[in-house]
Amino acid sequence: MNEQxxxxxxxxxxxxxxxxxxxxxxxxxxxxxxxxIYKADAFGGVLEGESLVGFLLLECERSxxxxxxxxxxxxxxFHADLPEPILPPLRYEENxxxxxxxxxxxxxxxxxxxxxxPRVCAGGDDGQYGSSSVCDVSCLQALSxxxxxxxxxxxxxxxxxxxxxxxxxxxxxxxxLLGLLSDPVVEKEVxxxxxxxxxxxxxxxxxxxSVSRLESQVVVDLxxxxxxxxxxxxxxxxxxxxxxxxxS
Amino acid sequence: MNEQxxxxxxxxxxxxxxxxxxxxxxxxxxxxxxxxIYKADAFGGVLEGESLVGFLLLECERSxxxxxxxxxxxxxxFHADLPEPILPPLRYEENxxxxxxxxxxxxxxxxxxxxxxPRVCAGGDDGQYGSSSVCDVSCLQALSxxxxxxxxxxxxxxxxxxxxxxxxxxxxxxxxLLGLLSDPVVEKEVxxxxxxxxxxxxxxxxxxxSVSRLESQVVVDLxxxxxxxxxxxxxxxxxxxxxxxxxS
Numbered sequence: 001m002n003e004q005x006x007x008x009x010x011x012x013x014x015x016x017x018x019x020x021x022x023x024x025x026x027x028x029x030x031x032x033x034x035x036x037i038y039k040a041d042a043f044g045g046v047l048e049g050e051s052l053v054g055f056l057l058l059e060c061e062r063s064x065x066x067x068x069x070x071x072x073x074x075x076x077x078f079h080a081d082l083p084e085p086i087l088p089p090l091r092y093e094e095n096x097x098x099x100x101x102x103x104x105x106x107x108x109x110x111x112x113x114x115x116x117x118p119r120v121c122a123g124g125d126d127g128q129y130g131s132s133s134v135c136d137v138s139c140l141q142a143l144s145x146x147x148x149x150x151x152x153x154x155x156x157x158x159x160x161x162x163x164x165x166x167x168x169x170x171x172x173x174x175x176x177l178l179g180l181l182s183d184p185v186v187e188k189e190v191x192x193x194x195x196x197x198x199x200x201x202x203x204x205x206x207x208x209x210s211v212s213r214l215e216s217q218v219v220v221d222l223x224x225x226x227x228x229x230x231x232x233x234x235x236x237x238x239x240x241x242x243x244x245x246x247x248s
Numbered sequence: 249m250n251e252q253x254x255x256x257x258x259x260x261x262x263x264x265x266x267x268x269x270x271x272x273x274x275x276x277x278x279x280x281x282x283x284x285i286y287k288a289d290a291f292g293g294v295l296e297g298e299s300l301v302g303f304l305l306l307e308c309e310r311s312x313x314x315x316x317x318x319x320x321x322x323x324x325x326f327h328a329d330l331p332e333p334i335l336p337p338l339r340y341e342e343n344x345x346x347x348x349x350x351x352x353x354x355x356x357x358x359x360x361x362x363x364x365x366p367r368v369c370a371g372g373d374d375g376q377y378g379s380s381s382v383c384d385v386s387c388l389q390a391l392s393x394x395x396x397x398x399x400x401x402x403x404x405x406x407x408x409x410x411x412x413x414x415x416x417x418x419x420x421x422x423x424x425l426l427g428l429l430s431d432p433v434v435e436k437e438v439x440x441x442x443x444x445x446x447x448x449x450x451x452x453x454x455x456x457x458s459v460s461r462l463e464s465q466v467v468v469d470l471x472x473x474x475x476x477x478x479x480x481x482x483x484x485x486x487x488x489x490x491x492x493x494x495x496s
Contacts, residue, residue: 204445
């Protein structure tokens, strides 16, 4: 079996992404909400119709597209019409996923801007628009990677139980698929882990009485309400798009 | 006195930057050295004569220049000839620094690529060129901000003791300035703090027997050998460029 698809390897990637997400959110939490950076055309219409965050994300994706970021099966852009790579194609190890164009980034961005930022940041405006937006780009890219890694999870689970998944896919039965791929024990472990990690990384270890820079409950909620459900939606979408005639 | 210049506020900024630097280095340490990303023209000369890291840094600075990052007195670009801002100028609170064009980023980049990356990362090549380069851009920008914040430190110290600094500046006496601005007790506290912070943030709190993702001694060395000395060099350069006839 492809090493990338071993379920323990997939889980190691997801666990390591917890640090990336928590670190990025702690960085963002330095600054206030700064709502204006999420409003399209708030800065006089010079940002290609985008908000400040959207514009910096677009510019960042253009640069990264040139160096072929989005040719990797675990990366998904937020914007369309990006430039072609200027680097020659990299030969990835055999891509274990089936061809698909599943991209949940519109949802990821919507949830991030409307639900997550207001919980992570203090309300108000501190004028730190550029710094906040740079942090937002990191948070969005980390969350996108976490959510879309569901494709690898799903392919891994499918290959372990092709018959059960195959019949649910053939029947187009989303509920059956959700039941098959859900693992409440693992989900509970994820929440316990992000709770402990946020409490550890969010507090200055030097001054013991320091206030946490990021409430661990915010990260637990973010995982339980959005990250895990969106990841499972990606899994279902990927499985339903799967060609069941392909042997594993 | 300008609030931004109160020495305790300057030190709070520097302390908070320790998290930013340590988080960025932990992220970079996920990947191997990947030496090829630091070699200009390693990718066939399509990257404007830059290495992959240099190209992504240039592209990032171009985007950020458009949204006026480098009009802020605490931000310094690595590249020249960046685009003009497309946003209208932001009125910063009175910039407390004297006009100057001190920029140590060539040194920061050289030290980062030659000294820091080989200590932070395992040797070898894992093919994760894009991910490594994105982390490098974050590390470089955080280190640059830390080093150049010496300008605020120096202005703050000058205003507290204008006569002592004034005569050393008038005499062009670098050693006297270094003596005046150095504070061995504070420097020792910085090293103790980054040691404890790296040990706390670098280790997975869930599996107690886990290996640290980043050796704390590497960060202590990085601070004692480069961050603190370069910050002090910035302070000296800023003080020597200071117009001593200006009253504080």
